[in-house]
Amino acid sequence: MSTKATLKSRLRVDGQPGFHLYDDVLTEMAYELAEESGSTSTPAPPVYLTLEGVEVELRTLPSGGAAVTLTIPRDMARELGLVPPENRELE
Template sequence: MSTKVTLKSRLQVGDQPGFHLYDDVLTEMAYETPGEGGATEDPPVYLTLEGVDVELQTLPSGGAAVTLTIPRDIARELGLLPPESRG
């Protein structure tokens, strides 16, 4: 049984990348404050990209820097860019 709740998705078709933007129910439950009915902070969302170019650099301070190459139409669909103007 999956704990993922899809917010937006697009299947990878041919050479066109796909994505899955989702919430995780178990993560959301961990962010709830017992007895108060409210959250201490907003839980994260998760984004899986399929069929994209990626560059990963480990950082001396820990963690990594990730650079993704995604088509503009997917960036617009995810709200990372404004809608294309029709003028």
């Protein structure tokens, strides 16, 4: 049984990248339990994004962690709400 609750998805078809944006039900439950126990600074639970068929550049940072650069088609970025709609004039 999966604990993933899909928010939005697109299948990888004809060489075009696909994505899966989802919540994890168990993670959400853990955050809800923390709120119920009286934690006043519990942030909202995260969402997860899986991309299939995209170009990726990963760099390790000297300060720790990593920087990730993804090359995705503009229509996918628009569908995910990362860029404005096509009919909006360039500023």
